[in-house]
Amino acid sequence: MVPDLANTEEPTTAALIVAQMRPALVKYFARKCRNTAEAEDLAQDVLLRALRHVRWESADQARGYIFRAAVNRWRDRGRMLLTHGVKVEWDAAAQELNEENSPEHVLIVEQELDRVAMALQELDKRTQEVLMLIRLENMKYAEVAEMLGVSVSTVEKELIKALAHLARRAGRKD
Numbered sequence: 001m002v003p004d005l006a007n008t009e010e011p012t013t014a015a016l017i018v019a020q021m022r023p024a025l026v027k028y029f030a031r032k033c034r035n036t037a038e039a040e041d042l043a044q045d046v047l048l049r050a051l052r053h054v055r056w057e058s059a060d061q062a063r064g065y066i067f068r069a070a071v072n073r074w075r076d077r078g079r080m081l082l083t084h085g086v087k088v089e090w091d092a093a094a095q096e097l098n099e100e101n102s103p104e105h106v107l108i109v110e111q112e113l114d115r116v117a118m119a120l121q122e123l124d125k126r127t128q129e130v131l132m133l134i135r136l137e138n139m140k141y142a143e144v145a146e147m148l149g150v151s152v153s154t155v156e157k158e159l160i161k162a163l164a165h166l167a168r169r170a171g172r173k174d
Contacts, residue, residue, distance in 0.1 A: 017062045018047045025070055032074055034138060042077065046070045078137060078147060082129050119169035123162055126150075130158040 025046055029039035046069045056062040120128055129148060133139045134155075141159075145152045 014051060014056075014062075017056075017059065018050050018066070021063065021066050022047060025066070028067075028070055029074070032138075033077075042073055043070075046073050049073075075147065078133060078139070081132065081137065115169065116166070119166055122169075123165060127158045127162045127165075130155055131162040134159055 022043060025043035026036075026039050029042040030036055033039055033042070046066060049069050050062075050066045053065065056065060120131070123131070126148065130144055133144045133147070134141065139147075141152050141155045145155045148155070
């Protein structure tokens with residue numbers, strides 16, 4: 001239970017509130033990104049931001065501030081991914097050489113990834129953003145629509161356009 005805040009500028013009180021809210025934040029981010037390590041990092045960012053702003057008048061205000069900061073941090077992450085492009089991270093275990101990861105297989109997969117990347121480059125910016133947010137970030141159509149300032153119908157049409165384009169390009173052997 002979060003204590004009442006008699007003196008919110010006291011660091012121990014603020015630290016206690018933040019520590020008690022951490023599991024809920026990690027759970028929130030884990031549901032959003034489906035990656036425990038990233039959820040931990042995002043929660044840590046929010047908690048550090050909250051500790052810098054320790055002038056709450058009540059526990060409810062502290063909770064509200066922390067969860068608003070979490071929502072904003074999630075949106076910032078989405079915008080960062082859009083501006084910095086897609087990061088591909090390789091699993092260290094997958095890099096070990098075995099039958100499935102023979103040099104020939106790796107080359108084929110890399111060529112396919114290059115084709116997909118080229119096909120994505122052919123899409124306009126908003127269509128790319130919609131595809132990335134829905135398929136890679138697992139965001140809901142309504143969330144994407146709100147983030148981009150368009151209607152849900154527009155998001156649906158952009159996603160259909162992107163998937164159709166990728167399907168057409170997958171059929172080509174150029």
